[in-house]
């Protein structure tokens with residue numbers, strides 16, 4: 085292998101960790117020139133703490149059956165005679181389905197800690213996206229079936245029946261507003277439209293879905309046959325609303341408020357790592373009690389003028405060490421560019437931690453970490469929590485783009501890891517070679533016996549995934565953090 089050009093390896097030496105100049109604050113003020121304790125911490129035990137997504141899936145289907153069952157039990161088969169009755173029945177079922185899916189959608193995004201642990205933050209978002217499509221179809225079908233069904237029963241026109249329903253039934257005007265809002269939110273979720281909007285605008289429009297829940301609530305309880313009266317169905321729906329409301333309140337408001345009150349984070353230092361990369365160091369109270377792992381991210385809100393109204397997700401770029409936290413950010417837009425101007429002392433409000441790009445997700449004995457660009461941030465942190473023998477492949481266009489070289493090399497020494505820098509342009513045949521199945525095998529002969537953690541630009545992630553598939557690395561051993569939801 086040609087080690088002098090595009091790829092250089094750092095193999096562990098027997099001498100143990102060297103002194104480091106890593107700029108991290110000590111417990112009080114000043115800066116430590118000694119290796120943080122986290123550098124030499126033993127790896128966490130190998131375990132998967134999630135009881136499994138199938139439990140959540142099972143609960144979802146059980147819930148669906150439970151909300152439809154009261155209709156089934158209360159509807160004598162003889163009552164479904166005639167087109168009007170059948171269409172109205174279809175309208176009721178799709179109505180129940182819509183109300184249920186809407187609650188599930190809000191629950192999935194409640195930032196509930198147990199859901200994130202069981203399912204994973206990224207999977208929650210992809211479930212939310214998938215269910216969103218079904219919800220829109222269910223609501224459209226509910227409206228169509230009810231209007232046409234009632235019109236058929238009353239022998240009236242669809243237009244006249246629509247008017248009668250909207251003006252004659254309780255809380256129907258707010259229900260129409262809710263449906264219109266939801267249609268708007270669904271439209272904004274179309275990828276092209278979403279990309280055209282500023283992220284914050286899209287986000288704040290999207291969270292109006294809470295309003296949909298609130299506006300739809302009235303007509304469900306006033307007109308929904310299964311929700312009126314003191315029936316079992318009504319109690320079930322009230323319980324569902326209370327559960328979802330409590331999860332949202334805790335996950336989005338009370339949990340973060342308590343966490344921030346306990347730790348009181350503030351910026352202590354902002355360091356330019358490269359022309360387009362910046363690190364922000366933060367300290368706080370009692371950080372040893374902050375329950376976060378390397379590879380996880382928080383949503384960070386810097387409480388200063390011009391920053392406070394945006395919360396952005398950034399992963400920790402050093403494993404938690406009880407003394408300070410660090411994020412390392414690529415300056416890609418307004419907010420990330422403005423981070424360079426953050427003042428020491430700025431208070432920070434966080435939500436999280438989230439994410440399952442963590443060492444305890446391992447299923448194999450060894451680990452391979454592949455990073456590119458800002459993806460080195462969580463990879464650098466993860467290296468601290470993975471066992472000896474871990475291999476890191478760090479892809480960059482030029483030597484100047486390689487971040488944390490000293491830290492990585494010291495960590496590699498301390499933790500018995502092997503470090504490969506893959507430097508060169510995307511079209512460089514040698515760079516391409518080392519990302520091909522043959523090249524990866526040359527660098528990591530036992531790759532199939534390792535969990536692979538991938539973080540970086542989409543091109544690198546896709547290419548690496550293709551390579552790993554061709555090398556027959558089992559899917560469960562591949563962990564991604566593509567920095568997007």
Ligand SMILES: Cc1cc2nc3c(=O)[nH]c(=O)nc-3n(C[C@H](O)[C@H](O)[C@H](O)COP(=O)(O)OP(=O)(O)OC[C@H]3O[C@@H](n4cnc5c(N)ncnc54)[C@H](O)[C@@H]3O)c2cc1C
Pocket residue numbers: 283284381394395396397398399400411412413414415416417418419420421439458461462567568569
């Ligand atoms: C789980 C996760 C972890 C991340 N960790 C890191 C990290 O450690 N280092 C790093 O450099 N980058 C990280 N990112 C990416 C980082 O969050 C975005 O680059 C940053 O928010 C862009 O903000 P901007 O206003 O400067 O750029 P903009 O130009 O406004 O946005 C660029 C793109 O970033 C995304 N984005 C913008 N604002 C947000 C937001 N509030 N929430 C979610 N996505 C947003 C959108 O897709 C947008 O199109 C992470 C992203 C995610 C989802």
